Amino acid sequence: MRVLLPVDGSEVSMGAVHLALRMHGNGLRMEAVLANVQEPATLYELLVMHDPEAVDRISAQAGLDALAPARALLDAAGLQYECEVAKGDPAHTLVEISERFGCDMVIMGASGMSGLRSAMLGSVSNEVLHASGVPVVIVKPDSSEG
Template sequence: MLKMLLPIDGSTACNNAVSQFIELLGWYKEVPEIHLLNVQFPFHGDVSLFVDQESIKQYHLDEGLKDLNKARELLDQAGIAYQYHVVVGDAAKMIVQFATEHACDQIVIGPRGLGTVQGLLLGSVASKLIHLSPIPILLIK
């Protein structure tokens, strides 16, 4: 069974890509194993002086779940099974690391989004992924 990784940032463009991906699932002989991945940016500076590690971890999880909400809703409505994950770090590096560790066959991304600094990151995350990833990338417009 094919394993597909869909990095999700909660942006409208990203959710549109999920909708289009759902329509493309007819291309496959069988529905692939789908993993949704949200990458949260780490806090800069020594936040742990003021906030305990468990609270920081919970904050990243809560924010990640908010970002994943619409994509999960779209897949649920289509009756498509998936797993979801929230990690913290550099978006492109974490996406490639996750895809490699989980032996994903393809990374599916939209043309915009993939980060909280929305306007900036079309080129940066997508092009970093293209350069870093040994795994094929499907860009859905």
């Protein structure tokens, strides 16, 4: 089974990685696709930097940095994985990555937005849940924290 694990550096996205590792430890044979989606540069960033390639390099490095803790956990567990850092709208890009890598499931963290705010703005996890052609497991923030 190939599982997409979107990681943005947040605790809740790492909670999704921990859930995948527990599932693997309980006998689910899987390989993972770690993904990070960087939003495109703003016009201000492009004007200040004067170098779109430099902005792309910085964005790619930020994505790799966000994936580093998850990579360390998967390496320690001996779980096979691939990494993808992409740029674009997070929800649509994650669905595209899931399709391109042939993922059978997505395990991702919830944003932790309130119900009203989520209904008004939509969240990445909610959009992926509705747009994905494969099952999506959403890990909620630990309510005991905070």
